[in-house]
Amino acid sequence: MQARRRRVIEAALDEFADKGFEGATWRGIAGRAGVSQGLIKFYFEDKEGLWQAALLFAHEAMTADLPPPPFTQNADPGLALTAEWIRAYVRHAARHPQYFKMVMREAAAPNPRIHWAADAVRKAGHADFQRGLQLLQGRGIFSDLNPVLLQYAFLGAAHQPFLASEEIRAIYGVDATRDDMVAAHADAVVALFLGGWTGDSE
Amino acid sequence: MQARRRRVIEAALDEFADKGFEGATWRGIAGRAGVSQGLIKFYFEDKEGLWQAALLFAHEAMTADLPPPPFTQNADPGLALTAEWIRAYVRHAARHPQYFKMVMREAAAPNPRIHWAADAVRKAGHADFQRGLQLLQGRGIFSDLNPVLLQYAFLGAAHQPFLASEEIRAIYGVDATRDDMVAAHADAVVALFLGGWTGDSE
């Protein structure tokens, strides 16, 4: 049954995002999905394979949810279109933080997962992003900054409130995933990365 | 012996930062520190207690390493002083990423550690930061943005390249912790968060 397999993947996604690869357990995932451990092994080779399947699933969900990046056309994307894409990206990060949580947990120390993820999905996404950044920087926007560092600054700024939502709740008593907070954060990211240029030429 | 206890804490800091609370093991920490598992238990109550000790150690190291935040005086800090503090913060994040890695691994999902950390160290630091932000925003700098979200955007932007250094190495073949990269990222963060205002009034 296909629906069952999907339930397992979604449960794994939540478990890996919450607890990391080493902290996640077959029993925990089976419990979340409401199936037996044996069934997971029937669908997936091993823990590593399940992790990869979950990451691919989340990546495809993100690709499907986001508008086509204004970067991929080779023409200058324009600030308005770029701002719209950034807002959509922040909204997706807020609603589906599992993908970035999974990646970030593995990106902190050397391990086979991060190299697999780099080859399987991350390199292509980064190449798109860098192409778009090049167009914007060619226009003079933060043109003196290292594009790789700029990209990671963007990723960090966009994702952090949703990665650390439990801390925000603990310190400020606020839910960062509330609709108005998400919208406000999308505004903040646009202002930070495009704010200095919005009045210039369009 | 005090030096031995310190070696254990530093080993624990590395292990918790690399693998998270659940992924870290007594045997791994003991191996890194070059002592037996039994000795760690002699010094620290349990795994939770060792985690807390490691976080406190890293927090104190950060406090000692950073210049006094321009925020704490109630006078307007001035952009130059603020820029200098931001650069120092980024440099510390690059050289000692363990503290933020430890916090972020726990901040993703509800667990006792993040609530302990919030009360023990994070709330106070955030209050300082918010006080400083208030002064800057009173000056008109990003004054229309939610200060909590702005703080997390700053934290994410400042830390991300060093949290994800393994991914950057895997995708771009670059070492984000190299001196020149760290300096470039400090410049980038200053430009992003203060860049629009540097020419204004001082």
Added chain:
DNA sequence: TAGTATTTTGAGCGTTTGCTCAATTTGCTG
């Protein structure tokens, strides 16, 4: 140097882990 207190070890206990596998249930086809 003897005697006491502190530090350090490593074997081992009960539990949980990732994973196996024989057995059972379910769905499908003729």
Added chain:
DNA sequence: CAGCAAATTGAGCAAACGCTCAAAATACTA
């Protein structure tokens, strides 16, 4: 309904886990 393949279970295994503890080594005092 019979028969077969696919789906699903749960008991159980070796290894690794957090943690205990009696014994040994070291440091300190008189």
